Amino acid sequence: MNLLLFGGILITSEIDFSQFFCWNKDCTDYGIKNQGNIVLKERYGKNNHALFKCKTCKKCFSETKGTIFFELNTPDEEVLRTIAMLPEKGSIRGVARATGHSKDTICRWLEIAGTHAEEVTTYFLKNLNLTRVEVDEIWSYIKKSKKM
Numbered sequence: 001m002n003l004l005l006f007g008g009i010l011i012t013s014e015i016d017f018s019q020f021f022c023w024n025k026d027c028t029d030y031g032i033k034n035q036g037n038i039v040l041k042e043r044y045g046k047n048n049h050a051l052f053k054c055k056t057c058k059k060c061f062s063e064t065k066g067t068i069f070f071e072l073n074t075p076d077e078e079v080l081r082t083i084a085m086l087p088e089k090g091s092i093r094g095v096a097r098a099t100g101h102s103k104d105t106i107c108r109w110l111e112i113a114g115t116h117a118e119e120v121t122t123y124f125l126k127n128l129n130l131t132r133v134e135v136d137e138i139w140s141y142i143k144k145s146k147k148m
């Protein structure tokens with residue numbers, strides 16, 4: 001699975017630039033991989049995250065941007081908001097009905113979320129402003145769903 005390999009690349013200092021693209025919607029290279037426009041600007045933080053720069057538009061962005069569900073065509077926000085509905089809806093079926101995403105799709109997202117637990121938790125807390133208790137609840141549903 002590419003995603004796991006991709007995560008492995010992130011941990012090491014080897015960066016596969018062909019995997020990244022510019023996130024600036026106004027940039028001519030927006031969303032296109034392998035344009036040679038992405039360069040490493042610096043590393044930062046205790047996790048030694050890479051900060052990239054797009055040579056085309058000169059904007060910078062973090063390697064963690066949008067990388068949780070990198071292989072999917074659905075934005076992280078949509079995926080994680082969907083997952084966050086689990087405790088409220090009570091089941092994958094319930095979430096599927098409420099969002100229009102298929103049960104299989106949601107199951108796949110849960111699987112991917114499980115391999116990016118730390119990023120997903122951070123996203124829930126920071127971007128969706130959920131509490132620790134709410135996030136724990138979501139995780140217990142994700143774990144339960146694996147047994148279903």
Ligand SMILES: [Zn+2]
Nearest residue numbers: 022027054057
């Ligand atoms: Zn750009």
